[in-house]
Amino acid sequence: MADTEYCRRTAVTGLSVSPTDATRLRELVEEWKRGCQLAVNEAWGVCHTRSEVQQLAYDRLREETALGSQHAVLATHRAAEAIKRARQREGEKPEFTSPTVAFDTRTMTVFDDRTVSLTTTGERVRCDLELAADGGYQDQYLDDGKWEPAKSTLHYRDGEFTFHLGFRTPKPAIDPPTEGATVLGVDLGVENLAVTSTARFFDAGELNHRREEFERVQASLEATGTRSAARTLRQTGNRLDRFVRQRLHEVANGIVAEAEQYDCELIAFGELSEVHDLLPEAGPLHEWLFDRLLSFVQYRAAERGIAVVEVNPEYTSQRCMECGFTHPQNRNLDENHFECLKCEASAHDDYNAAKNIAFRCVRRGPLSSRGLGASACALRSGLVTPDDGFMPYAELSEAPRSD
Incomplete structure (x- = not known):
């Protein structure tokens, strides 16, 4: 094995x-x-x-x-x-x-x-x-x-x-559900390490700050070139490694907990192979972070019987979740803001992308084209289905715990 x-x-x-x-x-x-x-x-x-x-x-x-x-x-x-x-x-x-x-x-x-x-x-x-x-x-x-x-x-x-x-x-064998599943979408990014379709944000501010500080210290110590500087650099790098691992574990636990709270049988990520093209601001370190985070989520979710899938993330940052209109200018990257040019719906751009990622698993009818069987996308205040649209949790027979 x-x-x-x-x-x-x-x-x-x-x-x-x-x-x-x-x-x-x-x-x-x-x-x-x-x-x-x-x-x-x-x-x-x-x-x-x-x-x-x-x-x-x-x-x-x-x-x-x-x-x-x-x-x-x-x-x-x-x-x-x-x-x-x-x-x-x-x-x-x-x-x-x-x-x-x-x-x-x-x-x-x-x-x-x-x-x-x-x-x-x-x-x-x-x-x-x-x-x-x-x-x-x-x-x-x-x-x-x-x-x-x-x-x-x-x-x-x-x-x-x-x-x-x-x-x-x-790991327990987790087969993607064949019908009626609820999916939690997760968008990965540079400023926010992860954002879920239920509007939970996992900030990357401290992680980015420590990485930038390490790079500054690294440049200074490497210029010094002494054995003492090399030892200090190793110690600083080890501290950064420990912090990064701890933060990734916290985020992975939070994502799986969010899926459990909203009774999701699926967690969907954008395919990591597309990160370089869709997130040009993400460097090699972020690509490594995303890969490690996905692996942490996979084994934690497996313990709880939740399947983890990757979907094509193309246009998820440009598509309006409300009306489906897709355009590059819907998204203001500098302000992390999404506003649809057609219907004027607005949201945080990472949150909008997370909802679109979840909806990629959802298709009309009992089975999606990927055979995942997701029928609803979990949002903070309700579910979205392709047939019935938005349904508040208050109108559903089984609502998640209040938050």
Whole structure:
């Protein structure tokens, strides 16, 4: 099964480690950092995919570090990920200083007695997981057989070890509904990361501000050219990465929550392959953000039985949702405003686009041309259907919760 076909969760727990085992784990941390750096040094400017970096650097890691065979493989993969991120940011060659080590099911074993066995550079160590006596959120993954251990990370800080224990479970098979579905439309953009057809806005202001600030700091530090400046730049980049991931998780959760509130069986996005043409102001970073956000929404929606689809976004920013008139001058991009030249209906341009994206899934009759079976577009105050037009929630037998 492909890696993308799983839902994933992480349970963070402390580790109870003996002095001898602590020494072994600290040695592993140092060898891991060294191995990752060796792999980066080999591959930088040459290749960046996991398979390519592994083929290029694996033998050297086995010869020059004390890492076992599987940890050498994982180190080349971590190096490939770091190179890929650096390329996306047009940054400097990565340097590995963080005291962490990656594990997978070949290098760790989780036991029913709440212990974990970890591969080191020598003998394996077996540590107790430090869990709350009265139960914590970790128990729902440790006790539920549908969740299996997956890629995990050991962290060492201030003399203490913590373990970010990964779990995965197959995504439930979600088939697009065959008839009568309600769809939530989502428009992606630069100023607003996402806007839904129910008029929920997810602002990108802070994200854009931090990105611009990072680029300013990056230019200044790169001009300095010192080792201290390079270290500061890495730390700043890592902080930005953490903020971006957190923001994407928040937005994905919000979109899925919006779909649940309005009883939507479908969430529709514009096809990301068209982003470059339809959003010329979006750079490579935004294209990456949109792709990551879509993947986050997909696995969260799958857990709740909601299908996620992509539709052709062409003209969704120019078409009037009220009368259907389509014209480039309907949209004032500078003011983020949409006003129809024909019927004079007006709205925020991203909101109008989100409604059009949703309506792309809706067709007259029981099935759309895509076989999605969406019959209604969810708005904040009601539903829109091609046959009956707008219907306020107050007139429907099943209205969503008030907001």
